[in-house]
Structure formats: structure tokens, C-alpha cells
Amino acid sequence: MSDNAELLWGARFKAAPAASLTALSRSPDYYFALAPYDLAGCRAHARELARGDLLSAEELSTMLAAIDALDADYRAGQLHPIAADEDVHTFIERALTERLGPLGGKLRAGRSRNDQTVNDLRLYLRDNGRKVVSALLALQQALVEQAAAHTESVAPGFTHLQQAQPIVFGHQLLAHAQSFARDIERMQDWDRRSARCPLGAAAMAGSAIARQPAQAAADLAYLAPCENSIDAVASRDYAAEFLFVTSMIGINLSRLCEEVCMWASRQFRWVELHDSYATGSSIMPQKKNPDIAELTRGRSGRLVGNLMALLTTMKAMPLSYNRDLSDDKRNVIDAVDTLLLVLPAMAGMMATLTFNTEVMREQAPDGFTLATEVADWLAMRGVPFREAHEITGQLVQLCERENCGLSDLSDAQLQTVDARLTPEVRHALTLE
Structure with missing residues (x-):
């Protein structure tokens, strides 16, 4: 021997x-x-x-x-x-x-490490994909419950990171929940496409011994065997697609994290972090830091990096199996571990946020956010919107000169801009 x-x-x-x-x-x-x-x-x-x-x-x-x-x-x-x-x-x-x-x-x-490793990885990804979905559902539930508690809370909505229009704050929270709903759908769609069993492909040419791949697929709860033995051992598109889904989850998490960091700042003062989901400073006694949001925002870069690493490895690789592919597991295991670490923390943080609705409502009209309502009010009374837009822009200029808000203008001041701005326009200048 x-x-x-x-x-x-x-x-x-x-x-x-x-x-x-x-x-x-x-x-x-x-x-x-x-x-x-x-x-x-x-x-x-x-x-x-x-x-x-x-x-x-x-x-x-x-x-x-x-x-x-x-x-x-x-x-x-x-x-x-x-x-x-x-x-x-x-x-x-x-x-x-x-x-x-x-x-x-x-x-x-009748088997090779080539089909074994693909089988192991597919089973691992399908199993952990379900765990990621479960963790995402918990975060989504926290967002939905917070949104339900804020169906009458008004806040400024933003475009270009500038105040744009007043919104119901629950609607903002549900926007994040909706993005995670699509992530869940993507993972479920990925699973349907990836539920193919490679056993029987052996090294790459199939096996005279393992001749019933459909039965092996059924034994392992796959939907079907892989259609081509060479493709079965050579392809990692299922892993790359999984990493795209995890990257998209990371991107959506990062956007939510960025907003939480802003909302918790003294400039916004919209939220109070629960003590159990925040940290402090070793030198500044007053600090209460949104570390979960910041760490998750940072980890999202790792998720994107894992996708880029695998795609780069796969590029221009000849059929069939090459040892380069052994590093695929490094990327997917890290992605799974990252998400299963950050998602429970994010769910806990979001569920325990306390929102300062009075401050949010007070800030809602800032930045002339009701200007679009004035333009719409004019348009609904027959003024062409192009003209209504111009009139409202002149109102904003007047407010900037007078250093006041739209609702602070007197009836006389409104009339100096356009005679059609009757006192009834004030109905458009409220948050109700």
C-alpha cells in the first residue's frame, strides 16, 4: 500500500x-x-x-x-x-x-469529491438560506409593528437628504420592510433554482455505479438531479447568486442602519436607543452610540466583497472542476455567519426604538415641505401645473427673504405673489 x-x-x-x-x-x-x-x-x-x-x-x-x-x-x-x-x-x-x-x-x-463538495455546499446553502429568511422575517416583523404604532406620526420625508414632503412615519418604516420582503422572495426564488442534486456526476463524466441520480435527489429533498454532469461539478453560479441575495440584504440593511444613525443623532433627535442595544464611550460619559447600526453597516461591505471575490474566481475558468473553486466556501460561510450574527441584533434594536413623535412632527414642515401641496392646490383649481409650480417657487423665495415658513405668510403677502392664492390655500398648509 x-x-x-x-x-x-x-x-x-x-x-x-x-x-x-x-x-x-x-x-x-x-x-x-x-x-x-x-x-x-x-x-x-x-x-x-x-x-x-x-x-x-x-x-x-x-x-x-x-x-x-x-x-x-x-x-x-x-x-x-x-x-x-x-x-x-x-x-x-x-x-x-x-x-x-x-x-x-x-x-x-461511484462518487468523487467533485460532486460531494457541490452537494455539501448546496445542502448547506439551502439550509442556511432558510435560516436567513427566518431572521429576516423577525426584522421585518419588528418594522411592521413599529409602523403600526406610528400610523398617525408625521415626519419630514427626504429626497437628496433634504426635506421633501411630510409623510406618515409608519410609511417610511414599511418601505424598509418592503425591501426585505423582496429579499425574502429572492432567497426563495434562488432556492427553487438551486434545488438540483449533483450526486452521480462523480468527477465530471458521471458514474456507471451511481446510476439513479433522481432517487438520490429525492432522498436529499432536492427537486431534481442536475441536468449535466460537467455543469454539475464546474458551476458555482448557484453560490454566486446566493451571495448576490446576501449582498442585496446587506445593502438594504445598510440603508436602514444609515437612517437609524441619523435619527439617533442630536441633529435629528427622532429616536432613543434602548440601553440594551447601545454602547457608550470610554472617555465621553454622555455618549450613547448606535453600534449595532454601525457594525451592521460595516459588515454589509463584507457581504458585497464576498460576492466580488467569488465572481472574480469564477471568471474565465475552463470546464470542468478546478481547485480554485475550493475557496467558494470561504465566501458563502462568511456571508451566512455575518447575516445570522447581525440580523437578530438589528431586529432587537428596531423593536426597542422609542420615537420622539413630537420632534418629528415639529420638523415636518421645515424646508418648505408643504410647497408641493400648494402647487397641487392651485392645479386642482385649474391652474396649469407648470404655472402653479412657478407661483409656489415665488412663495418660497418670499419666505426666504422674510425668514419665515409658508404658513407664516399673511393673506396680503400671499396675494402679492398671485391673486389666486386665496385664504383657502391655508388648508394645504397643514399637516392634517
Whole structure:
């Protein structure tokens, strides 16, 4: 037997791998988080081998029991990779053969690490995609509940970061909830497209042993097997698309975070952060900082970076599998870990914000935000909107000269701009 027998690929080589190759080739520790998904693939493949008469009924029963025991031990923290385990597949096969002896070695027939790793990653992403959706729903619920409490709270709405028009503040909160609703739809749509099982593709040309991929797909709750064995092992568009969805979630989170940071500032004074979701300063005793919003805003850059990293890796890569693709897991695992860390914190922060509705209402007319209402009032009385816009612009100029608001102008001042600005226009100058 080869001196490299502990390596899944070692039989062809006389010399042991260089230490630098081993260090570069070994998967980072967090890749081993795919172990439960690798074990799920092992179960499905064992059943496939039994259907092809490569395992007897007794051998299948023994193997499935051993796989279940490994799964339980791993989840209990009692099963760990060792330095010689090049990757999660080596780790699981070593642990299985230690328990089953030669029977454990039968499981390798008809499969390759190429289709194994795709299966592990697809299962991991589908499982964690559902967890991300669940966490997003919790944040969305916090936004909806806050919006329901502010159906009569008035605040200035903004365009170009300048006061634009008065709005019901609940409407603003629901705008964020709506963006997260689309993120949820994107993740669900991604799942439908990605629910394809690669098992049976083997290295890239398929397998004469694993001949019922549709059954393996059903065993693992996929919708169908992959249609093309080369594409099955070579493509990572499902991972890139997942990272686009997580990036979009990050972008939408970042926009919400930016607003929370502004609302909590002394310049706005719109919200009070709950003490349990804020931090202070080591030198400035008065500070109450929106760290959750700031940290989440920062982490959104990592989410976008993960997408860019994988797309760059995939660019101009020939078919089929290339080792470059092994780094795909670094990007997706980081994206999942990031979202599952920030989303619960964001949900808690949003649910516990206290809004200063009096200040919001007081600021609502600032910046001549009711000017559009005046122009609309004129238009509804037959004035062409182009002309109504001009008249209202002159009103704003008058207010700027007089250093007052629109509602502060006297009836006489209104008439100096245009005779059609009768006292009834004041109905358009209220927040009601």
C-alpha cells in the first residue's frame, strides 16, 4: 500500500506531499462545518450503492447506523478532524472507516469529491438560506409593528437628504420592510433554482455505479438531479447568486442602519436607543452610540466583497472542476455567519426604538415641505401645473427673504405673489 494511503488521492504518488502543499491544500477549520451535510450525502450515496447491489441489505443497515452515530457525535462536539484530514470528505471517510473497517471504504465507489463538495455546499446553502429568511422575517416583523404604532406620526420625508414632503412615519418604516420582503422572495426564488442534486456526476463524466441520480435527489429533498454532469461539478453560479441575495440584504440593511444613525443623532433627535442595544464611550460619559447600526453597516461591505471575490474566481475558468473553486466556501460561510450574527441584533434594536413623535412632527414642515401641496392646490383649481409650480417657487423665495415658513405668510403677502392664492390655500398648509 502507498505511503500516502491516508490521502484519498495518494495511491498514484511515491513521494509524500511537501509540507507547504499540505498547508495550502488543507481546508480551513471552518470548512468542516459542512460535516452534517457531507454525512447526509453519505446516507444518500449508501442507499444508491445498495440499489446497485454494491452493498447488501445488512451492510447498508450497518453503514447507515455508523453514519448516524458519526452525525450524533459531531453535533455533540465529540467528533473532530485531525491534522491529516485534508478536507471534510477525508475527515468523514476516515472516521467511518475507523468504525467500520473495510466496509467504510466501499462508500467511495461511484462518487468523487467533485460532486460531494457541490452537494455539501448546496445542502448547506439551502439550509442556511432558510435560516436567513427566518431572521429576516423577525426584522421585518419588528418594522411592521413599529409602523403600526406610528400610523398617525408625521415626519419630514427626504429626497437628496433634504426635506421633501411630510409623510406618515409608519410609511417610511414599511418601505424598509418592503425591501426585505423582496429579499425574502429572492432567497426563495434562488432556492427553487438551486434545488438540483449533483450526486452521480462523480468527477465530471458521471458514474456507471451511481446510476439513479433522481432517487438520490429525492432522498436529499432536492427537486431534481442536475441536468449535466460537467455543469454539475464546474458551476458555482448557484453560490454566486446566493451571495448576490446576501449582498442585496446587506445593502438594504445598510440603508436602514444609515437612517437609524441619523435619527439617533442630536441633529435629528427622532429616536432613543434602548440601553440594551447601545454602547457608550470610554472617555465621553454622555455618549450613547448606535453600534449595532454601525457594525451592521460595516459588515454589509463584507457581504458585497464576498460576492466580488467569488465572481472574480469564477471568471474565465475552463470546464470542468478546478481547485480554485475550493475557496467558494470561504465566501458563502462568511456571508451566512455575518447575516445570522447581525440580523437578530438589528431586529432587537428596531423593536426597542422609542420615537420622539413630537420632534418629528415639529420638523415636518421645515424646508418648505408643504410647497408641493400648494402647487397641487392651485392645479386642482385649474391652474396649469407648470404655472402653479412657478407661483409656489415665488412663495418660497418670499419666505426666504422674510425668514419665515409658508404658513407664516399673511393673506396680503400671499396675494402679492398671485391673486389666486386665496385664504383657502391655508388648508394645504397643514399637516392634517
